[in-house]
Amino acid sequence: MSKRVWIGITFIVFVMCMGNAQRVFASNVSGTLVIVTSFPPTLFEKFKNAFEQKYSDVTVFVRSKKTSAAISFINERVNEPADLFWASAPDAFEVLKEAGHLQRAFLQTDEDGARIGSYPIDDPDGFYRGFAVSGYGIVWHQDYLKRLGLKAPENWRDLTDPSYAHHIGISAPSRSGTTHLIVESILQSQGWENGWATLSEIGGNLATVTARSFGVIDGVLAERFGIGAAIDFLGMSAKATGSPVDFAYPAGTAFLPANIAIVKRSTNPIAAKAFVDFVLSDQGQMLLFDPEISRLPVMQSLYESAPAHFANPFGDELTNKGIAFDAQLSRQRYQLVNSMFDVMITFRLQALRRTWKVIHDAEEALKNVNAPHLVEQVKEARRLASQVPVSADDAASSELSAVFVRHKPGLSVPFRQIKLESEWATFARDHQDRAHKLASDALNALQAQTTKSRS
Known part of the structure; x- marks a missing residue:
């Protein structure tokens, strides 16, 4: 027998063995699979149906929960079935990983794994895998802005422009892992103090704070407001399916x-692993290009055949916009940041709108007036309205951040958290009242000065 024939026979036997192994594996993939996810039905239903078609002996059940509720569910409802956790926010996975609720099922031999910018796509410790790339930004309704003569925003600071007052929607980070990452992106890119100043001023322009991140895109589509802070796929899928929005x-x-990630208490780890493999297969990754899903695959080679409107997060244009995100810092101060946002912004929308409106009015009125003392007075009003009661160092302290837990109906929170949140609320009220008075007094003085000069 020639060497070439022997190699050919060996290859055929190998292929047959592989086929048999795949059939044996497929036959072992059965039973029920419970997925806890924050993703919308437009995504999980398509993956569920495709997976059940491939593995006909598996029945998939989906527990749809916002990210913060999903974390609580896996952390606390330990007797409830859960095989997979599937969501966008990597800091949420870090929270569950640290709490010991994820299986270390994905250890890699390659220490230099794939990355998005400087960030590893897969957890280096093997507790979870990346299946898509998420970008965070601004979505707007084109007709809405055109009708009102508003420019499309390009950067986070653009959202502080007074022309956008009552035209912006955002979700609370305590209710949305997406918004938490948006808030953290602003804090990490601009610095703690400057970031909170930007968030406070955006707060003065808010039309509403929605209950979930999906409420932002729904509000933009319904033209309840024209602009929203959102994850990319919500804007891209709306655009791809014909809505007049842009991102x-x-x-x-x-x-x-x-x-x-596979949850540690999974009762069906074989099916769970098969589902992970499926979403990372060519078939699963190509499914992300579906117009109703419109997510960015982690397989770089697929972008050569991506639809024309898809951005490439691995290209220079987008990687240059990205920051070196610190997931460990975000995870550590996760609940502290969420509580601060609610106390300083969510629960003070009317006061924020009133304060920032008078500051903006005073700044506009003083643009072409020679009144240095009034200019300084309004600068002080802006400084007061922008301040937060916690320093960057304290926020990064594990001693302080460990105090905070998620507010849940019917369950108490630590007394120290209640005390601190009460102090923050007093701080916000006092600073905004003082800022409002300074700006109002400056406006009144300017009006009196103008009246006097005319008489």
Whole structure:
């Protein structure tokens, strides 16, 4: 027998063995699979149906929960079935990883794994894998802006422009892992103090704070407001399916992997692993290009055949906009940042609008007036309205951040957290009242001065 024939026979036997192994594996993939996810039905239903078609002996059940509720569910409802956690926010996976609720199922031999910018796509410790790339930015309704003569925003700071007052929607980070990452992106790219100053001023322009991140894109589509802070796929899928919306990645945004992990208490790890393999297969990754899903695959080679409107997060244009996101810092101060946003912004929308409106009015009125003392007075009003009661160092302290837990109906929070949040609320009220008075007094003085000069 010639060497060439022997190699050919060996290859055929190898292929047959591989085929048999795949059939044996497929036959072992059965039973029920429970997925806890924050993704919308437009995504999970398509993957569920495709997976059940491939593995006909598996029945997939989806527990749809916002990210913060999903973390609580896996952390606390330990007797409830859960095989997979599937969501965008990597810091949420870090929270569950640290709490010991994820399986270390994906250890890699390659220490230099794939990255998005400087961020690893897969958890280096093997507890979760990235299946798509998430970008965070600004979505807007084109007809809405055109009708009102508003420019499309390009950066986070653009959203502080007084022309956008009552035209912006955002979700609370305590209710949305997406918004938490948006808030963290702003804090990490601009610095703690400057970032909160930007968030406070954006707060003065808000039309509403929605209950979930999906409420932002729904509000834009319904033209309840014209602009929203959102994850890219919500804007891209709306645009791809014919809605008159557009989306922009601001400079200083984050590009991070959306992830999937096997929950430690999984009762069907074989099916769970098969589902992970499926979403990372060519078939699963190509499914992300579906117009109703419109997510960015982690397989770089697929972008050569991507639809024309798809951005490439691995290209220079977008990687230059991204920041080196610190997921460890975000995870550590996760609940502290969420609580601060609610106390300083969510629960003070009317006061924020009133304060920032008078500051903006005073700044506009003083543009072409020679009144240095009034200019300084309004600068002080802006400084007061922008301040937060916690320093960057304290926020990064594990001693302080460990105090905070998620607010849940019917469950108490630590007394120290209640005390601190009460102090923050007093701080916000006092600073905004003082800022409002300074700006109002400056406006009144300017009006009196103008009246006197005319008489």
